[in-house]
Amino acid sequence: MIKKIILVLFVTFFNFNSFATPTKIMVRAKAKDAKFIGNSIGGAYIIIRNQRTGEILSQGKTKGGTGDTSLIMKTPRERNINITDDKTSGFLAELDISEPVFVSIEVFAPINKKQATVSGSTTLWIIPGKDILGDGIIIEIPGFVIDILTPRTHQFISLKSIEEKSISIQSNIVMMCGCTISDGGLWDANQIEVKGILKKDGTKIQEIPLKVSSPNLFEGSINVDSTGNYELIVYAYHPKTGNTGVDKVNYIITP
Known part of the structure; x- marks a missing residue:
């Protein structure tokens, strides 16, 4: 009987891990008419939730610099041209999901300035194994x-x-x-x-x-x-x- 229970647990664990796929999502907070919210002002706080259940899938602070001033503020924007690099502030989430999940992404920034903190959010589908990197998901923070x-x-x-x-x-x-x-x-x-x-x-x-x-x-x-x-x-x-x-x-x- 014990061996059967162990076998069932093993099969369940194996099947779950066979389907769960690490999926990377880059989230960034960008000041309206300005640059990215990074270490120099304390960063932005990011919360990613399963929109249906409310479960928190990932959370943390953005890290990095505010970005390239010339690229962000002075260069005409062309389609598919990134305005960030590997030093630009962001939060890299890694979600283990076995099927598409509809998520909400909440941003609170700048997190260390309570009287000025603004929240922004969006919702989207995350697909297992389909990373969203580069500029990632940029949420604008006015003020x-x-x-x-x-x-x-x-x-x-x-x-x-x-x-x-x-x-x-x-x-x-x-x-x-x-x-x-x-x-x-x-x-x-x-x-x-x-x-x-x-x-x-x-x-x-x-x-x-x-x-x-x-x-x-x-x-x-x-x-x-x-x-x-x-x-x-x-x-x-x-x-x-x-x-x-x-x-x-x-x-x-x-x-």
Whole structure:
């Protein structure tokens, strides 16, 4: 009886492994109007699921560089010409499947910037033994990464200490791949609308334009004449691409 059970288990195992075929899938996250999301900004997180059952088939972070700027941003795109190489950021999944599987691919990026993380997804059939390599599956990630540098979160600022009743706003803004935004650069700061929206005790009181002062750094100033709880919202908007980004900070003006 034991020998029969062992034989059945062996045959089952053998048959499963005879049909399961390793299948490689390359998944990449690309910032809209920019380059690939890689190590320099913490990467993107990829989850591949069986669309019918919800089972996670593979997951992990993209690794590698942002790619060749000239090839991605300046070279006219021709059919069947790759825009990536073996150093370009991506996540290589290897699935053991015995029949075609309809999968969903979810991307969260950039994974280390929680206030800026955007998700993107697609669905497709994966066929056993039919690898998807090269550029692979590219999922576009729109937006900007914005970090308000000043004022700081929950900073207490004395009204008496504020010179000329004005405090400065500083905000660091980059593309979702970390690519540099600068005055007249490839990602031109002058084409991006950047503003601060100031609220006091929940009520909007000011809009403040922010201008680029050095690569990625946008600055402005806030007029302050009273104490209270303040919230500052900084947004960026590029009308040509539709890219947007937001960060928020709360601070307190004391007597």
